[in-house]
Amino acid sequence: MPRAIVLSSPEVTPAGAVDLTVQIGAVRLRNPILAASGTFGYGVEFAHLVDLNRLGGIVVKGLSREPMEGAPAPRLCETPSGMLNAVGLQNIGVRAFVAEKLPVLRKYDTAIIANVFGYSVEDYVEVIQVLEDAEGLAAYELNISCPNVKRGGVQFGGDPGMVAEVVGAARKASAKRPLWVKLSPMVADIGLIARTAEGGGADALTVANTYPAMAVDPWTGKSCLGNQTGGLSGPSIKPITLRLVWETRKAVKTPIIGVGGIETAKDVLEYLAVGATAVQVGTASFTDPKVSQRLTADLERALFNAKTFTINEMRGKISADFG
Numbered sequence: 001m002p003r004a005i006v007l008s009s010p011e012v013t014p015a016g017a018v019d020l021t022v023q024i025g026a027v028r029l030r031n032p033i034l035a036a037s038g039t040f041g042y043g044v045e046f047a048h049l050v051d052l053n054r055l056g057g058i059v060v061k062g063l064s065r066e067p068m069e070g071a072p073a074p075r076l077c078e079t080p081s082g083m084l085n086a087v088g089l090q091n092i093g094v095r096a097f098v099a100e101k102l103p104v105l106r107k108y109d110t111a112i113i114a115n116v117f118g119y120s121v122e123d124y125v126e127v128i129q130v131l132e133d134a135e136g137l138a139a140y141e142l143n144i145s146c147p148n149v150k151r152g153g154v155q156f157g158g159d160p161g162m163v164a165e166v167v168g169a170a171r172k173a174s175a176k177r178p179l180w181v182k183l184s185p186m187v188a189d190i191g192l193i194a195r196t197a198e199g200g201g202a203d204a205l206t207v208a209n210t211y212p213a214m215a216v217d218p219w220t221g222k223s224c225l226g227n228q229t230g231g232l233s234g235p236s237i238k239p240i241t242l243r244l245v246w247e248t249r250k251a252v253k254t255p256i257i258g259v260g261g262i263e264t265a266k267d268v269l270e271y272l273a274v275g276a277t278a279v280q281v282g283t284a285s286f287t288d289p290k291v292s293q294r295l296t297a298d299l300e301r302a303l304f305n306a307k308t309f310t311i312n313e314m315r316g317k318i319s320a321d322f323g
């Protein structure tokens, strides 16, 4: 008989009764809940709302070689059970991040992960080289859902050859820190891409990014986004990404961080059941900036009520099929 998971008990979990710590390669997290890139700024903007010390970690907004202005407004639009965004990877650039944001952020006792992107292999390498000299980062997360301008704009993440090239180059550049690779969901065979990233030296895989999508007003004929198309996130993508995590788990041994549509502690447990070690929370922070902090408490209570005293017991429950 599976144990019932009670998520709504009002009781307060006794301090320290449940061990939520997880290990992603060399990185130890206080709990498995991280804020997802692009949905939590550079972290510091949320410090007055959220106790950052309670989060498992913060993945900062994607960082590029040069500052980027991003896409035209509107950049966000609500869809049934989801959200579309076309922010266009606006950011202050890696050097300003190191000079202005990181010194504030590293005072908090949480893992800071720098999300890195580029439009050529050299771009990715340069961003990492700048970060290598900075203090206070736990890992890099490579966003490979970007077009490779030198290859006619084909997404890095969909082509095993380009995945091998960019991950291999980033691996060489990141001598000091673990390298997480964030996969694109828009691939024919996620297992092949995951094995390629693992073979290139990824220490963990984040699964996955948003799904290309659009929404339109039929009367005006206008897209709801200034960029016309965008990325779909939120609850509508959870079952799709859950499967990608499961397929990834079957393909590789590398730790997986699941991300897509998480709003409740049960959602977190579902990702762990299919093999993720940790999760990231994105869109849910738009409706409740404190969601990650709340999820940690909910998770602790759910496990306590189910008499499961370490989070790691919840991982890979569906493992009979893993082979």
Ligand SMILES: Cc1cc2nc3c(=O)[nH]c(=O)nc-3n(C[C@H](O)[C@H](O)[C@H](O)COP(=O)(O)O)c2cc1C
Pocket: 036, 037, 038, 039, 061, 062, 083, 085, 087, 089, 115, 143, 182, 208, 209, 210, 232, 233, 234, 235, 237, 259, 260, 261, 262, 280, 281, 282, 283, 284
């Ligand atoms: C507004 C917005 C901005 C995002 N920016 C980034 C980014 O800069 N880099 C990145 O790797 N992912 C970015 N993402 C993707 C999220 O990190 C996450 O993978 C995705 O939204 C799915 O999780 P969710 O359903 O919990 O939002 C962004 C998502 C949103 C909604």
